[in-house]
Ligand code: SF4
């Protein structure tokens with residue numbers, strides 16, 4: 471069934487899927503293993519894992535090296551076999567440090583024994599959640615929300631819809647697209663595990679209509695299963711945002727500060743469903759993921775990459791950067807993080823490395839001309855020009871009142887602004903300041919008690 475669903479706002483940026491960036495036509499190939507991996511113990515939203523290894527330990531692929539701590543967490547596993555040469559803090563793509571396990575690869579490719587689930591079809595919500603936690607499953611679309619939490623909806627929440635996110639709306643990225651073409655059955659299998667365990671009535675699969683062959687592949691995999699529908703959605707950024715996709719497919723609005731769960735929806739990315747299938751049926755923890763290397767690189771590609779592989783290894787394997795490269799982005803050009811160094815490891819949330827010959831981050835701002843374009847395109851119905859002004863005057867409380875915490879940092883406002891205002895950056899700054907203030911307030915209240 472093909473329907474045309476829309477969400478408010480949105481843009482249609484250059485897809486970057488032609489010329490040198492033709493990753494869309496390039497199937498998934500396995501990246502040669504690096505000589506060394508740097509595996510962060512926090513690759514998810516929530517508490518970092520407790521390190522289970524020390525310098526000198528010998529590890530095998532799939533060995534748990536990070537124990538999840540707290541409810542919102544997911545285990546971390548060795549992605550190569552070899553020897554732990556250090557456990558120390560390293561810089562991540564966001565510029566912050568995280569504790570990492572550094573492993574020198576022995577290239578023996580030795581795995582720990584894998585234990586598939588005996589009866590995957592009989593997994594209930596509790597056992598599915600436990601499996602996700604132990605296997606290190608997190609949202610692979612970039613949010614890295616631990617799936618153990620996603621699969622444990624509170625008792626008072628009624629979930630009737632599972633949305634499978636195959637939108638992949640970010641320009642240049644094609645990892646999910648190729649997963650759907652190659653592993654449609656496995657993706658559906660993972661989705662069915664969630665559906666059965668959480669007793670969800672229907673599955674809606676949303677894919678943008680610039681990937682009609684992926685739509686067909688998923689439809690074929692679904693066969694005549696009446697509980698599953700595949701939708702070809704208009705190609706419009708940020709279609710893949712959880713709230714935007716939920717609205718586009720169900721017309722349900724996720725309230726300010728809420729989650730899709732609040733309106734009866736669980737959203738899972740196609741890569742996450744594939745990883746869940748492998749965890750249940752093969753006993754395989756999350757040790758690799760598909761990463762698109764695209765833009766101004768010699769050989770654009772979609773690689774299956776071991777977690778912890780340094781970006782420089784990825785780039786070298788892709789023949790290096792073209793001379794016109796001005797900026798390197800961890801992720802896609804809209805929501806990705808600009809990189810100033812290449813010794814950053816690929817983590818579970820990294821769907822791509824994009825090299826660009828020009829960058830909006832480098833452009834000079836001019837005065838706002840009050841054209842209103844930023845408000846027109848904002849999928850969260852915010853007024854980015856006003857939030858920008860408030861942030862520059864340090865008026866964070868007013869920013870909060872005007873809904874800045876609902877900003878999904880999609881970059882659509884910045885992209886559409888003729889004055890090249892750094893609107894998304896302003897929202898990001900406000901959110902960081904407000905979050906820090908909230909944390910300090912909570913801490914002070916705790917100490918008073
Ligand atoms: S970055 Fe934030 S303010 Fe800008 S368009 Fe996206 S949601 Fe709206």
Ligand code: SF4
Nearest residue numbers: 838839841842844887
């Ligand atoms: S798009 Fe730019 S110039 Fe237009 S109102 Fe927004 S901030 Fe001002």
